Amino acid sequence: MSKENKDYSKYFDFSGAKVLSEDEHGKRIRINGREINILSEPNHRQEKQRGKQSVEVLYDTELTEEFRSIGAGKHYIVYTYGCQMNEHDSETIKGLLEQMGYRATEDRKQADIILLNTCAIRENAEDKVFGELGHLKHLKTEKPDMLLGVCGCMSQEESVVNRILQKHGFVDLIFGTHNVHRLPHLIQEALFSKEMVVEVWSKEGDIVENLPKKREGLRGWVNIMYGCDKFCTYCIVPYTRGKERSRRPEDVIAEVRELARQGYKEITLLGQNVNAYGKDFEDIQYRFGDLMDDIHKIDIPRVRFTTSHPRDFDDHLIEVLAKGGNLVEHIHLPVQSGSSQVLKKMSRKYTRESYLELAHKIKKAIPNVAFTTDIIVGFPGETDEQFEETLSLVREVGYDSAYTFIYSPREGTPAAVMEDNVPMEVKSERLQRLNAAINEYSRKSNDRLLGSTVEVLVEGVSKNNDAMLSGRTRTNKLVHFEGSTDLVGSFVNVRITDTKTWYIKGNMIQDAVTASDAV
Structure with missing residues (x-):
């Protein structure tokens, strides 16, 4: 000590x-x-x-x-x-x-x-x-x-x-x-x-492999790296999770292969900043796009990842994700604010313009991609004009959904000592307006699926109706439909007949889903 x-x-x-x-x-x-x-x-x-x-x-x-x-x-x-x-x-x-x-x-x-x-x-x-x-x-x-x-x-x-x-x-x-x-x-x-x-260790620990895990449900979480080096001014994670440490590629791939052998239908690759994977390797040139390309070849139906950072979303990763297959068309890309000035105070190290350029580049490569994001309102010093920039960015990207928050100061972070001059009633009003905009585009995204056939991984009985099953599409949309409980854990085809803001409904069918229909 x-x-x-x-x-x-x-x-x-x-x-x-x-x-x-x-x-x-x-x-x-x-x-x-x-x-x-x-x-x-x-x-x-x-x-x-x-x-x-x-x-x-x-x-x-x-x-x-x-x-x-x-x-x-x-x-x-x-x-x-x-x-x-x-x-x-x-x-x-x-x-x-x-x-x-x-x-x-x-x-x-x-x-x-x-x-x-x-x-x-x-x-x-x-x-x-x-x-x-x-x-x-x-x-x-x-x-x-x-x-x-x-x-x-x-x-x-x-x-x-x-x-x-x-x-x-x-x-x-x-x-x-x-x-x-x-x-x-x-x-x-x-x-x-x-x-x-x-x-409690303040210095980061080593990477410990082969620890036992008790997994429950249909999904397998696969940690590919630990920690974060970004030090956004509002975030406590770099202190609580430590510096970025990537697991060796062979260990990650071995775990994914084992999950495939066990019959898992879907896995999610995890990291505080998942697409910074491999930046800390000194002996090999192997980044997140390389890992995704290798996992693309493994016989497991769906592969997701979270959470990515716009700064580390490179062209090679986009090229790999565009291959489709088991790499699903859903990308969670936190923006936090639509104002370059606020982003600078947050130390996000990208601008509004570079984020929009990245989003358009991804949409061009993956036309049916679903975008989700994280947004903070009421960051210290945020003006009405800067908040309006966030609203306009939401409309330009057209997010399928978003996690939205009122800024919460965390002791020990640089933002905690910034002057918090935005009244709470203003923060609450901004959050309501932001959520209304997100809901509008979420509903529009769902409306576009009316009459189409989607592939659904059945998760279980609907929480609100025992007569209905629920599951997720490749783009992570929630679907409700009638069916027997023996379908839980399997893939079914559902033709969409009704849309809401937060979910879609349909009828199960038996004909095959084509690549263009699978969303």
Whole structure:
């Protein structure tokens, strides 16, 4: 542990805390009557650093026998907040727990360990987690031997760990995004020491292969890289997820081939900035377009990816995606704002004009492409004119759908200290107008499908009507139609008879879908 890491008082208010012991392995303290074993803690200054230290790839991750029986006869619950990356981390967490002998349950009173895998993107995500901790406190009082843990992106924030230590001393375990593979060791430590265990790595971990995963549903998430080097001024992700580290191509391809062998119909390649894949390789010239071209040759029906950054969307990638086949015609391309001035303040490092040029280039190469995006309104200093530029960009691109947000400051990011001079009522009004424009183009996009035949991967029974099935097209549009539940997991052809803003409806048919119809 570094000297700067050992100055714990710099990060946490430990007034009233008693130091029990301290050595090179960490520090044990007593605070509010609870003993805490701090193995390592989040350090925002370290999280900002981007050194050239090498990242190792670890393959020998098999659990030893001492860990395989810890959870025998016990049950777990994992609650997941946030993005697909968090969902994928939860698959690994569940896989590790089941290797330890734990079994899943939905009954909190039956659970022997409950983990909250958290998101730090927006303030309301943190509020949800702390609200949930308040509910779980009563359960912990009734069942003191139950382990309660907080992990994920929130755990990488100094202020969050401080708040848990001071106000939620009933939590047993805190770990971050870089040391998920250490979960069995941390559980063992928490069980046997009866102390709160804190281990959050501020320096990025290595790439750990061959970890178990418990996948559920029809889709397979495949993480191809970790972290982000973009440092957009509003975003906490570079600090909570670390620098960009790409998995080796042969490991990614092997995982995709295994999912194809297992019969998965669809996979999604994941990365905080997925199309920056390979930029960190020093021994080979192999980028995201090369990876997609190789996966294009694997016998798996649908391949998606998220999330891409406009700066890294090169011509080679467009050329590969235009080949079609199992590479679907859906691209999520976050824009965040339609104003070049706001984009500069966000440190997005592209302009309105370059984004539009890229969008038109993609549409020319893939004429039936569906575009989705992320947009923030009310960024510090955003004027009425700049917001109008966002609206005009939405109309020019004609997005099929979008995730829209009111700007939420995140402590530790450059934008958090900018003057936030846009009143909340103005932000809310802008969000309503933006959503109205998005809805207009979403409906127009759906209307164009009236009378056409689409290929649908059947996901299950409709949430609102037990007599209907629902599924997704290649362009990720939601389709409802009548059919039997034995069709779940298969591809069917549906002729569209009715369109709404958020979904389309149709009748299942048996004739084949042509390449031009498959959307």
